[in-house]
Amino acid sequence: MKILAIYPGHCSTVAYLKDGEIVDCISEEKFNNIKNSMAFPIKSINWILEKNNLDINNFGKIGIVGKSTVFYDIKIDSDNNFTSSLNSNENLIKKIYRWIDYNLKWSFKDEVIKNIQLYRFNKNFEARKKYYFNKLKEILNIKDLSKIELIDHHDCHGYGAYYGLKREDKALVFTLDGQGDFSCARVYKVENDNWELLADTWWKYSIGELYSKVTKILGMKPLEHEYKVMGLAAYSDEKYYEKTKKEIFDGLFWLEDLKFKSKIPSHMFEYYLKENIPYHRFDNIAGALQDLLEEKVIEWIKRAIEKKGIRNIYTGGGVFMNVKLNKKIQELDEVENVHFMPSCGDESTPIGAAYYLCEKRKPFKNIYFGISYSNDEIREFIKRENLEKKYEVTFYKDIELEVAKLLSSYKVVARFRDRNEWGARSLGNRAILGRPDRMETFFEINDRIKQRDFWMPFAPTILDKFAHLYLINPKNIEAPYMITAFDSTPLGREKFKAAIHQRDKTLRAQILSKDFNEKYYSLIESFYAMTGIGGVLNTSFNLHGYPLVATPKQALFTFENSDLEYLALENYLIRKVK
Numbered sequence: 001m002k003i004l005a006i007y008p009g010h011c012s013t014v015a016y017l018k019d020g021e022i023v024d025c026i027s028e029e030k031f032n033n034i035k036n037s038m039a040f041p042i043k044s045i046n047w048i049l050e051k052n053n054l055d056i057n058n059f060g061k062i063g064i065v066g067k068s069t070v071f072y073d074i075k076i077d078s079d080n081n082f083t084s085s086l087n088s089n090e091n092l093i094k095k096i097y098r099w100i101d102y103n104l105k106w107s108f109k110d111e112v113i114k115n116i117q118l119y120r121f122n123k124n125f126e127a128r129k130k131y132y133f134n135k136l137k138e139i140l141n142i143k144d145l146s147k148i149e150l151i152d153h154h155d156c157h158g159y160g161a162y163y164g165l166k167r168e169d170k171a172l173v174f175t176l177d178g179q180g181d182f183s184c185a186r187v188y189k190v191e192n193d194n195w196e197l198l199a200d201t202w203w204k205y206s207i208g209e210l211y212s213k214v215t216k217i218l219g220m221k222p223l224e225h226e227y228k229v230m231g232l233a234a235y236s237d238e239k240y241y242e243k244t245k246k247e248i249f250d251g252l253f254w255l256e257d258l259k260f261k262s263k264i265p266s267h268m269f270e271y272y273l274k275e276n277i278p279y280h281r282f283d284n285i286a287g288a289l290q291d292l293l294e295e296k297v298i299e300w301i302k303r304a305i306e307k308k309g310i311r312n313i314y315t316g317g318g319v320f321m322n323v324k325l326n327k328k329i330q331e332l333d334e335v336e337n338v339h340f341m342p343s344c345g346d347e348s349t350p351i352g353a354a355y356y357l358c359e360k361r362k363p364f365k366n367i368y369f370g371i372s373y374s375n376d377e378i379r380e381f382i383k384r385e386n387l388e389k390k391y392e393v394t395f396y397k398d399i400e401l402e403v404a405k406l407l408s409s410y411k412v413v414a415r416f417r418d419r420n421e422w423g424a425r426s427l428g429n430r431a432i433l434g435r436p437d438r439m440e441t442f443f444e445i446n447d448r449i450k451q452r453d454f455w456m457p458f459a460p461t462i463l464d465k466f467a468h469l470y471l472i473n474p475k476n477i478e479a480p481y482m483i484t485a486f487d488s489t490p491l492g493r494e495k496f497k498a499a500i501h502q503r504d505k506t507l508r509a510q511i512l513s514k515d516f517n518e519k520y521y522s523l524i525e526s527f528y529a530m531t532g533i534g535g536v537l538n539t540s541f542n543l544h545g546y547p548l549v550a551t552p553k554q555a556l557f558t559f560e561n562s563d564l565e566y567l568a569l570e571n572y573l574i575r576k577v578k
């Protein structure tokens with residue numbers, strides 16, 4: 001059984017599943033080079049078809065993420081696919097709602113609004129679905145429309161997390177995001193593939209949305225820079241942010257059983273924050289917000305575990321990109337095993353949709369689901385781009401060893417190898433690597449290549465056999481995806497000075513096993529033999545504001561527009577000669 005699943009939204013992504021296994025998964029940003037591109041992922045679909053020698057009609061099923069998706073337009077080669085509603089009245093109605101809410105000081109009656117929204121959705125749904133499916137048929141040449149299925153947004157988050165990472169037959173699955181299909185937080189119980197929805201939070205009580213709005217008010221990009229707010233939060237201590245928390249965030253959220261509730265609806269957060277945030281310092285705002293998030297989500301998870309007596313948990317949805325929150329979750333006594341979906345924003349939803357549509361599901365072996373290039377293709381590329389005229393180009397049979405040598409002598413190297421990793425984080429194949437035991441590496445990468453915000457840390461990849469030396473992981477949480485953080489040991493703080501959060505000394509480590517990525521593993525083993533350090537600094541291979549690179553062309557662009565000295569393109573090492 002072959003299944004194609006499409007998410008046409010914020011970071012449009014397509015997944016291909018064959019015989020229960022995710023074979024390919026790629027985001028449109030890799031093809032149009034626009035970070036989190038919202039264009040309909042036609043290039044991603046075509047790449048999958050071509051790579052696997054398939055026609056669109058060869059799939060048994062085609063999944064579309066999100067029932068509300070049919071209310072949006074399909075825009076190819078344009079980046080506002082997701083935001084533009086076909087019904088032009090929609091925006092006007094939204095504005096009227098906001099005006100009423102704001103002027104009545106949030107005296108909104110949530111049940112009334114909820115019913116109006118659902119009524120309008122249901123009233124128009126069938127007509128919109130018909131229109132949308134016909135448009136899909138036209139664009140993709142789908143012959144049999146009965147193969148297309150719409151799958152609920154949060155089901156996609158849940159199924160992706162559970163089946164992608166599955167280790168236990170009985171578990172609780174938590175989903176938490178800004179919003180999708182009228183929900184923002186759910187708790188499911190799964191037992192032998194039977195799913196039971198235990199609780200569903202209406203999208204207007206969204207703690208994820210609050211986080212995004214604070215991100216925006218702090219001058220950063222919502223739905224993208226939340227991690228910067230989290231990184232900033234560590235610079236404020238409770239004694240400093242206590243006042244901010246009390247004045248802005250206390251009493252804003254609470255739990256009713258396993259559902260979140262908020263004092264004001266999500267779409268009013270921005271007004272509320274604009275009125276209340278002035279004169280609170282940015283780091284204290286971040287600290288107070290992060291504290292609120294951790295407090296509420298931990299309470300939510302503890303309650304569910306207590307209620308159901310199930311201690312194995314899975315998490316999905318963009319809020320669980322928050323590695324500090326995840327760290328707190330894994331440290332809970334109540335939690336026995338926890339599995340955090342990698343890159344769990346909406347780019348993960350087509351994976352869940354594909355699992356939803358099949359029966360025998362196999363978990364990930366790794367998530368290198370992207371594009372690869374042979375050495376022949378790289379040689380062609382080097383020739384075409386005339387690189388030998390501009391740079392020193394050398395072929396190395398054992399490029400991993402060569403890169404390890406350079407790293408050991410404090411050189412920074414961009415590594416481009418095999419298939420690119422799906423998702424937002426570098427897992428070694430499209431990576432800028434450095435020696436982690438002195439701060440110069442941090443400054444060199446930051447000042448000369450990445451231009452990241454001054455408070456943001458870098459992270460390491462550490463070999464599994466050495467992880468216990470550098471970080472504290474008593475439950476042996478599997479962490480190959482850089483989706484959670486750990487406290488460091490004194491040795492960790494010494495050896496990973498440049499790849500640690502400078503304030504709280506946590507490590508957002510990728511703990512690497514050999515079968516996850518053999519070549520990368522051997523690179524770090526060689527590095528260890530030369531330096532005695534069992535890991536490297538690993539940051540994503542891209543310029544600030546660009547997606548993680550996927551193609552040699554994007555790699556070269558990054559190389560040429562930064563002070564990177566070395567680029568390892570498959571087995572070719574390219575060096576700028578000064």
Ligand SMILES: [Fe+2]
Binds near residue numbers: 317
């Ligand atoms: Fe989502």
